[in-house]
Amino acid sequence: MDKTVRGRFAPSPSGRMHLGNLFSALLAWLSVRRAGGRMVLRIEDLDPERCREEYARQLADDLRWLGLDWDEGYEVGGPHGPYRQSERTACYAAAFHVLEAQGLIYPCYCTRAERLAASAPHRSDGQAVYAGTCRTLNEAERAQLERTRRPAWRVRVPDEVITVDDGLQGRYTQPLARDCGDFILRRSDGVYAYQLAVVCDDAAMQVSQVVRGRDLLDSTPRQMYLYRLMGWKIPEFYHVPLLLAPDGRRLSKREKDLDMGALRQRFTPEELVGLLAFWAGQLERPEPVAAAELVREFDWARVPREDRVVTGLL
Template identity: 55%
Template sequence: MGFCEAPSPVGRFAPSPTGRMHAGNVFAALMAWLVAKSQGGEIVLRIEDLDRERSKPEFIDSIMRDFEYLGLTWDRGPYFQSDRTDAYEAAFHDLEARGLLYPCFCTRADLHAASAPHRGEKTVYPGTCSRLTAEECIERARKRRPAERLVVPDEDFAFTDLIQGPYRQNLASECGDFLVRRSDGAFAYQLAVVLDDADEGVNSVVRGVDLLCSTPQQLYLQDLFGFEHPAYAHIPLITGERDRRLSKRDRDADMEALRTRFKTPEALIGHIAGLAGIVGTCEPVALDELLERFDLAPLAGVIQVQWR
């Protein structure tokens, strides 16, 4: 089906252990599995536990049990981002040595007040701290530990998404310099995910359309480190009432409720596949049967699916 050019596609499950999985997470994992397995590829399980405060061991266990319950097996892993600090640190210092980073002292309130709106869920950083003198940085560092931002070029980064089609973004005007390390010392998602994908051989990335506008940042980082670009497929978001995105925090359609409602993995997978339009009905379906007739074409250009 030509999802990615590599002869042996490697996809990934990349859950954050900050709560129980919900229907949207199941849909993303199902699609990643189908894309990889439809080409005889592999799946890597990565636990994205960068957020040390919210990540809990019990959620890691429940996520893995839920994958196993659904039959969504993985071939390698689990790998943990919390074990990867040395790799992130080395990459950070590489960027620093190239003069591509600068400290940022902006608070969330500062960013909200100064940033320009951008399509999707992002705002454009106006470069406030890039204009600080060395003396000003020293003075501000006495009061607040800075985050670190990566300087972006005034260039367009473009790719063709396997579901959403062609996408282009000018990093300077539509994104701005972005964080690679937060003020609390934690490395930012954009840096971590690029290094993880490269080191784990991931060349097929399937995830929600809300992350489409973040992809050019990752393409830029991949170029800086000399990594190949994966194939990307940004799937529709499953939304609740009034177009509200499902979330772990609100326990919307979480796995405990889903298992109670649908009784079997086949019923749950069939319902989600039917809502998304990758099969014609919401009737129960076995994974191997779904795999035989899997096609991305029905999802072309779709950005939202209503949960019911």
């Protein structure tokens, strides 16, 4: 059995990458290269309204500028393509129909306002949890609603606790029904949801190690549930700290915080990699270094769990 570590970086081409994206990309790349594995670059362009080809080309150029290469994926090809989510709809449809045949999904006709109604329980972070309104509709009720609304489709979740043994954050548990509820697999416009797409893609591309931002940790139990339903092997997860502005907000593409356009004007690749490596605990002080020079000494034990505040750059 092939035990080669297969990692991936899977950005969304909805804008120029920012410092937080680069932080995750560098850690994912270093982890794979340290293990002598293979790196995949997948383009997560599910949302046709926000994603553009020009951004995909730009992010590939930005990664190469930093010295972060990949073995399979966008602009490279490989045996597990296509490597763009917009070209993988048939894969998602196949998984959707497997779950449908098991009686695990159902149509949901609720509007956004109805989903957020006060009758629904809420998680501690303020996000609404679906109350299961459409879960028990009979055929006649569904037919009546179908006349005026196109449904989204949800998967039924069990009343059980899912445990994630994260390689960096440690053990994380989530009561799936209480803290998540039945979640959407396909939107009412026919677009497949991220939770289904990311599981299908990582399984099909034989990804064995997922490195991504800590903000996605609470979505991992949902994905593990889908892996289990499909009978696919669950990868290792490493959820890395977020980079925050001095006021505590997360860096984002929308607010143009330290995006690559500005960063490439201010830093050399080595200077920028040195900053990222310092925040990742791989250097004692920020100093110029090529990404390849960090591979041999990379150690997950030195990566901090807590979010890092970026100072002196904004």
